[in-house]
Amino acid sequence: MAAQMSISDDEVAEIVQLATTEGPKNPELRKMGSEAFLAVSDSEHGRRSLFAHGAHKLLLKWTADIEVVSVNALSTLVNLSADMFEDRVAAMLELRALDRIHEVATTPECRPEKRDNAMALLANMTTGEEGARASMQLDNPDPVVRGQRLRQYIASFAESGDVAEGEVDSWQHIGSVIQNISQLQEGRDLLRRRSTNLLPRLLPHLESPNLVRRRGVAAAAKNCCYETSDHSWLLDEVGIVPRLLLPLAGPEPLDGVEREGMDAWLLEQLDAAGERKEREPDVDVRKTLLGAIQLLCTEKASRQALRKSRAYPIVKNCDTAEPDEKAKEIAFNIINFLVRDEEEGDNEDILGPSSATAGGAAEDAAAAEVQKADPTPQEMADRSPILNKDDEFVSHEGSAMNQAIDRTTGARPSLGLHLGARPTVASLHAPRCRVVGCRAAVALRRRHTTTPVPAPQW
Numbered sequence: 001m002a003a004q005m006s007i008s009d010d011e012v013a014e015i016v017q018l019a020t021t022e023g024p025k026n027p028e029l030r031k032m033g034s035e036a037f038l039a040v041s042d043s044e045h046g047r048r049s050l051f052a053h054g055a056h057k058l059l060l061k062w063t064a065d066i067e068v069v070s071v072n073a074l075s076t077l078v079n080l081s082a083d084m085f086e087d088r089v090a091a092m093l094e095l096r097a098l099d100r101i102h103e104v105a106t107t108p109e110c111r112p113e114k115r116d117n118a119m120a121l122l123a124n125m126t127t128g129e130e131g132a133r134a135s136m137q138l139d140n141p142d143p144v145v146r147g148q149r150l151r152q153y154i155a156s157f158a159e160s161g162d163v164a165e166g167e168v169d170s171w172q173h174i175g176s177v178i179q180n181i182s183q184l185q186e187g188r189d190l191l192r193r194r195s196t197n198l199l200p201r202l203l204p205h206l207e208s209p210n211l212v213r214r215r216g217v218a219a220a221a222k223n224c225c226y227e228t229s230d231h232s233w234l235l236d237e238v239g240i241v242p243r244l245l246l247p248l249a250g251p252e253p254l255d256g257v258e259r260e261g262m263d264a265w266l267l268e269q270l271d272a273a274g275e276r277k278e279r280e281p282d283v284d285v286r287k288t289l290l291g292a293i294q295l296l297c298t299e300k301a302s303r304q305a306l307r308k309s310r311a312y313p314i315v316k317n318c319d320t321a322e323p324d325e326k327a328k329e330i331a332f333n334i335i336n337f338l339v340r341d342e343e344e345g346d347n348e349d350i351l352g353p354s355s356a357t358a359g360g361a362a363e364d365a366a367a368a369e370v371q372k373a374d375p376t377p378q379e380m381a382d383r384s385p386i387l388n389k390d391d392e393f394v395s396h397e398g399s400a401m402n403q404a405i406d407r408t409t410g411a412r413p414s415l416g417l418h419l420g421a422r423p424t425v426a427s428l429h430a431p432r433c434r435v436v437g438c439r440a441a442v443a444l445r446r447r448h449t450t451t452p453v454p455a456p457q458w
Helices: 010-027 026-039 043-051 055-060 066-084 086-094 097-106 111-127 127-136 148-159 174-181 185-192 198-207 211-225 227-238 240-246 263-277 281-297 300-308 309-320 323-340 360-369 377-384
Strands: none
Touching: 010 055, 026 043, 026 066, 026 227, 043 055, 043 066, 055 066, 055 086, 055 185, 066 086, 066 097, 066 198, 066 281, 066 377, 086 097, 086 127, 097 111, 097 148, 097 185, 111 127, 111 174, 148 174, 148 198, 174 211, 185 198, 185 211, 198 227, 198 240, 211 240, 211 281, 211 323, 211 360, 227 240, 227 281, 227 300, 240 263, 240 281, 240 309, 281 300, 281 309, 281 323, 300 309, 300 323, 309 323
8 A cells, every 4th residue: 555655845845846946848758747746636625735835737748748748647637636725626617627527538549547637526526516617618608619629528427338348448537527516507508408418318327237327316316306397308309217227126026006107127137137136336326216106296297207107016016225314305205295195286396496498498598497496405495295305416426426415405406515615526426536645556545435425515
């Protein structure tokens, strides 16, 4: 195991100065400097010192250097962004870090390990609102350009994932990125745009063996379910319910009545797995999937569609087998909504009107429509039996990917990053990435633990 390098601020300043003046003409010095920076970045004190002395400026230049230097530089930047303060975000954006990330990610000959580090850096940078908005190119006046890079990344994410054991899944951290950008209205609009069909292409990754992918896609799907105006599209055209239910299903057999009306694709998957069917092992993913179904219960028509598609038996079995109290509570809420009798006008629209219209039309309509003020937390709590103060809006935790859904807002979820508090990514927020620093080992050490970190509040 690599040991942290103990080094004083003066020594860091000396190394930065030497690398700045002598490094451009000395590749070996740059190599040694990149290894030293990586080792120093393994401690919080070291990261503060590196940033204070401007090492990040050198590191961003070095991402275009020879392979060993560029990989070390990206790994160090991932560590620097793992406890990203607002001043670091602003400095990195000013230095056009997102452009460098894009150049690395889209270079055809880029090695998977290098692209993986670049995407981890992007995921860390999008845990704050400023970075998330910049990653979507929202300041660009050309509507064709806005979101163009992310669409490219998401397409690569959707088309990849079939990685052999022991190989690097170089696009995995885009799961955390979509989790983070889906906290923005513009991010949800991008995923729901009909012309690009991004959300339907992401849903199959709920079955990915990669936990980072599953957490990110589950969180993004849940965040999109806040848009009540899109529930009919999600249910009828996207077919989101079978995709949400399959990971929640276990080996329990379903009788004839329970199977009647169930989606044919879902039945085919369950029959193929039989008694070998395993329920989603990660509790955070299970809670997120159940939370998405709970949001689909907010309108009467959606509840009727869930009953017709036989969501109840799978949620009931999941509730019976679930060891986590919070997940059981969400499942219990869903069951209550699905088994009760509906009276005319009964909770027809629990969350109130959605603030956005659907898909591609959403962006066109958004510019012309004045947004209504969000309800206060107390008003939301009084209005909605579904959302409570413990509910989370999805973003990513280990910082390349932490995600947390807003606890108290209703139809229009506000962003889930704690402003002010140090954004160590949250449970439905993508968790932030970290790299182990040592001279010979550059392996990424991600904090993708099953214990969620509180989501930062934008």
